[in-house]
Amino acid sequence: MLNWLEQRTGFVSATKDFLTEDVPGGASYWYVFGSATLFAMILQITTGIFLTFWYAPSAATAWESTRAIYLDPFEHFVLSMHYWGATAMIALVGLHLLQVAIFGAYKRPRELQWVVGVLLLLLTLVLGLTGYLLPWDMDAYFASQVSLNITGTAPIAGPFIQNVAQGGSVMGTETINRFFGLHVWLVPALLILLVGAHLFIFRHNGPAGPANDDPRKLKAGRFWPDQMFMDTVVSFFVFLLIIALSFVAPPFLDQKADPTIVFQPYPAWYFLALFGMLHLFPPQLDTVATIYIPTFFLLVVLLLPWIDRSPTRTLNARRGVLASIFVVVAVLIGLSIQSQAQIVGLEAQNPHLTEAQVLASKPAAVTAPASPGTVAVAASSGSASASAHGATVFGQNCSSCHGAQGQGTPGAFPPLAGNPFVTGNPASVIDVVKNGKTGPINVNGQSYNGTMPAWKSQLDSADIAAVITYIRSSLGSNRAPAVTPAQVSAAK
Ligand code: HEC
Numbered sequence: 001m002l003n004w005l006e007q008r009t010g011f012v013s014a015t016k017d018f019l020t021e022d023v024p025g026g027a028s029y030w031y032v033f034g035s036a037t038l039f040a041m042i043l044q045i046t047t048g049i050f051l052t053f054w055y056a057p058s059a060a061t062a063w064e065s066t067r068a069i070y071l072d073p074f075e076h077f078v079l080s081m082h083y084w085g086a087t088a089m090i091a092l093v094g095l096h097l098l099q100v101a102i103f104g105a106y107k108r109p110r111e112l113q114w115v116v117g118v119l120l121l122l123l124t125l126v127l128g129l130t131g132y133l134l135p136w137d138m139d140a141y142f143a144s145q146v147s148l149n150i151t152g153t154a155p156i157a158g159p160f161i162q163n164v165a166q167g168g169s170v171m172g173t174e175t176i177n178r179f180f181g182l183h184v185w186l187v188p189a190l191l192i193l194l195v196g197a198h199l200f201i202f203r204h205n206g207p208a209g210p211a212n213d214d215p216r217k218l219k220a221g222r223f224w225p226d227q228m229f230m231d232t233v234v235s236f237f238v239f240l241l242i243i244a245l246s247f248v249a250p251p252f253l254d255q256k257a258d259p260t261i262v263f264q265p266y267p268a269w270y271f272l273a274l275f276g277m278l279h280l281f282p283p284q285l286d287t288v289a290t291i292y293i294p295t296f297f298l299l300v301v302l303l304l305p306w307i308d309r310s311p312t313r314t315l316n317a318r319r320g321v322l323a324s325i326f327v328v329v330a331v332l333i334g335l336s337i338q339s340q341a342q343i344v345g346l347e348a349q350n351p352h353l354t355e356a357q358v359l360a361s362k363p364a365a366v367t368a369p370a371s372p373g374t375v376a377v378a379a380s381s382g383s384a385s386a387s388a389h390g391a392t393v394f395g396q397n398c399s400s401c402h403g404a405q406g407q408g409t410p411g412a413f414p415p416l417a418g419n420p421f422v423t424g425n426p427a428s429v430i431d432v433v434k435n436g437k438t439g440p441i442n443v444n445g446q447s448y449n450g451t452m453p454a455w456k457s458q459l460d461s462a463d464i465a466a467v468i469t470y471i472r473s474s475l476g477s478n479r480a481p482a483v484t485p486a487q488v489s490a491a492k
Pocket of ligand 1: 170394397398399400401402412413414416419421422429432433437438439440441442443448449450451452453455467468471
């Protein structure tokens with residue numbers, strides 16, 4: 001049977017080739033981080049595929065489907081594994097990088113393996129960043145807003161990248177779609193390609209072995225079964241740890257993103273250091289902390305094999321490099337601890353809903369306020385369900401800017417409740433909702449100057465009629481007559 005397969009494919013000899021490799025100086029637990037990272041990556045892909053079965057990327061469904069995942073024990077468990085798997089993967093890439101740096105394994109002829117490895121770390125961080133937005137709860141929204149705004153401040157291409165990643169000038173369904181596409185397609189595809197290249201180069205050069213000037217002179221150990229055994233033990237331990245953490249410390253889902261609420265976002269732990277650095281600089285020097293220092297740091301790490309060109313790998317002869325690595329790690333940990341402490345302080349000032357409260361609350365679109373007026377006006381226009389539909393359309397498309405009760409945000413989004421324009425000439429309201437509006441306006445003595453998106457390509461006439469009827473009759477004390485789909489279709 002194996003013979004049959006071998007003759008036709010060469011798989012068997014290829015596997016043998018792959019496994020019979022010498023490890024200079026013998027197998028060691030020092031070398032397990034790479035394979036453990038690979039294991040975490042496979043776990044992320046597997047749990048991630050499951051999550052795409054349940055998750056629906058759009059502003060109207062992202063949070064709602066995440067909530068449904070939280071409410072199903074199995075789905076919730078898979079989500080928790082994906083959450084802790086991400087932490088494990090980032091931690092393991094970090095440890096792998098650190099081990100390679102300490103052992104001097106980035107040196108000639110392994111420079112490119114190092115460069116590809118650093119790119120893999122970056123891709124992993126991008127996965128963390130894009131995944132962070134997907135639940136579309138308060139922190140997902142506001143933390144991603146911070147990272148998008150930081151991107152926008154980058155010189156030259158910053159604003160362009162921000163606009164592409166955000167899918168327009170405000171965060172919404174398009175942002176979720178972009179992040180989703182990056183998170184499940186583009187970045188994983190690049191990741192797998194680069195992992196392939198990383199392993200290919202690894203096979204080409206062979207394992208670097210201990211930090212010794214000529215490890216090839218050392219007695220070689222074997223990859224199979226010795227190193228393979230250690231790799232398996234550690235990956236299995238990582239797996240158990242992820243399962244245990246998923247049970248005892250699953251992630252937290254907050255309220256659905258609501259841009260009208262003031263919210264203090266907190267970053268994922270792997271961005272804490274960056275966040276901490278931001279607070280060391282005065283606001284006008286923000287880009288130094290968020291763009292220039294990280295870019296400089298990245299370049300130094302990327303170019304390390306060319307910066308540290310001495311051929312020796314012994315630890316004694318490399319005290320300078322080792323001391324620098326130690327200082328960098330200490331600073332990163334110090335900054336992280338400091339900013340975590342700061343966040344804990346801020347959180348204490350702004351108490352959150354508990355998760356039980358969040359999960360118990362129905363999705364916003366369903367509970368959009370239906371004041372007595374709704375029923376009265378709807379009854380007079382002949383359809384109670386049309387009015388409930390208007391509330392739904394409003395909750396899904398308008399409340400993110402104009403507020404759940406149409407209260408608006410001073411200086412940014414005009415209120416629709418108590419706004420004479422809204423209850424005035426229906427033709428003007430239809431025009432604004434269909435075609436959007438920009439430029440200065442004045443509502444009850446407050447001035448606004450923003451951009452109201454055009455809806456005619458997003459919503460059909462029935463939806464637009466329903467939502468206009470709703471904002472004219474159900475927000476605050478608004479009590480104006482209904483608008484019909486025919487009126488909406490007739491308008492330009
Ligand atoms: C991305 C944020 C955003 C969303 C979403 C949004 N609006 Fe607006 N809306 C605005 C802004 C900003 C203005 C003010 C435009 C200006 O300054 O000219 C505005 C203005 C208006 C006005 C005119 C108010 C006045 O006094 O002139 C109406 C009516 C309105 N929006 C209704 C809606 C409806 C209905 C929806 C949902 C279908 C909606 N808006 C969704 C941001 C938004």
